[in-house]
Amino acid sequence: MAFCTGCSLLCDDIEVDFEGGKIGRTMNLCRKGRGHYDSLCVDRLAPTVDGSEVGIDDAVSKAAEVLAGAENLLLFGWGNSTLAAQKVGVEMAKKLGCVIDDPSSYSQGLITETILKGELPTCTFDDVRNFADVSIYWGDDPSSSHPRHLSRFSYFPRGEKRQRGYEEDREAIVIDVRKSPTAEIAADGFFKIPPGGDGDFMGALMATLGGKIPKVEDKKKMLNLGTKLRKSKFGVIFTGLGLAHSVKGELDEFVSLVGKLNELTRFSVIPSLGDYNTRGFNQTLFDETGHVDRVSFKDGVNHGPEFGIAKYLDACDAVMVVGSDPAAVLPASLARKLAKIPMVAVNSHRTFTTDAAKVTVPIAVAGLEAGGSALRTDGVKVEFDAVVKSDYLPDVEVIERIMEAV
């Protein structure tokens, strides 16, 4: 059995044949995972300095030089790194007194932080499979982003207290601005909201649960939802980017809604995080600082929006990006800014970001070429071994070597 690091579900039941270094037949890997496995042989990163290929040792020492010379350094990425590499990364930020951040700062960081602080109840996917009878996907489309989410955990499988299958035993509710593939499956359980309408929906649902008539168009549908949620024995809300972007850093209303649901029954929250080990980085930094992202170690521990990549690009004079491709996802103006800053990029593959970097350092693909451990998006620790031989160094070794050289 092999693992898949194609998304934060970290599927552990993968069978794979290797045919002369190439991926042969695979079983149980979803299409996205298959793409991830196939990428083993394409677009791999080479060690480079200023665009010319060099030896790995030269790349590491040049990388250290870029970092050492900086006044305001940003260490960014980390969601596609093993727990061991993340730990070294946080240590490095402490040691160099610089800023560390990850893509959570522009996605679901706040939701994860609220969970880690214990202000939102959570549970594991195994609890979901065994006990949950209501799954709410809020601004979340796991069918596209985490393809096996519904089949492994949240809707279709049988479990201890869920023996009769989804038609009788489970409800799927989707709250989204468009009829996503997940919404197709939920059919009547789909609630379409206007962009930014999440807060209003929360208000209406809150009123319904409080026994009031909600101020929405389809009152009957909302009242029905209220009844369903009241009757549920164990519900789970899966959050996605849609919700995170809509609430714009204001989670109080959501926290009260989940609180209200827990007065009536039991409800948990699990975020659907992007990279395979986003949750691991959030936890690692949280254990060290009490925050999941946007931390500066310059004078003690400081935290705030000014240390998120979106703002800090204005202040910083060097950046190291590890296992992430911000140049591809940030707005164009920020991506251009990023490209102008002296950059070290550590990655298994060529990306927009590595193409813009001054120094690139290649690493092995975790879960295939290198072992390690990671936290699944529900916080459960998963350990994996390498399944194929490779000359690439594991990410933790590369980060350690760069740190030593600085």
Place this chain on the structure above:
Amino acid sequence: MVSVMEIYQLLPKTNCKKCGLPTCMAFAVGLLGREKTIEDCTPLVEEPKYEKKLEGLRELLAPILSADATETGMIIHTEKCYGCGNCVVACPVNVANDPKGTAIGRGPVSGKAILIVEDGVVKCVNVDQCRRFGPEKVLCSACIVTCPSKAIEFI
């Protein structure tokens, strides 16, 4: 979904009975049910004036006649499939035959599953076990309604 009318429009419409059926319409139904093959209509295959129609018919029926269509009439549009496994886990035959694998959301462990995910997309094996197969077939649609991308259909 291919309809009988679409097939009929591409037949000679002469009701010559050479195919062993009384009308071209009956032959169209036979083709769709895969009891007949295009070659059974000899005029269509042999007479040059039907060349365009023949070509159109082959094109229309290609997905049905391809290896993808199993004996139950299941067509898997692999290009649309996410390999999410929803159909695999929801299929009642898989649940009954593979209680420790697909039934609980994992890959199959018994060798008796009829839907599996291979190379990133779904594949139908042991077709004769499908509830739509055989003389006592029932109208099961578990693999259709659970699919986020409408990758499975039956003809």
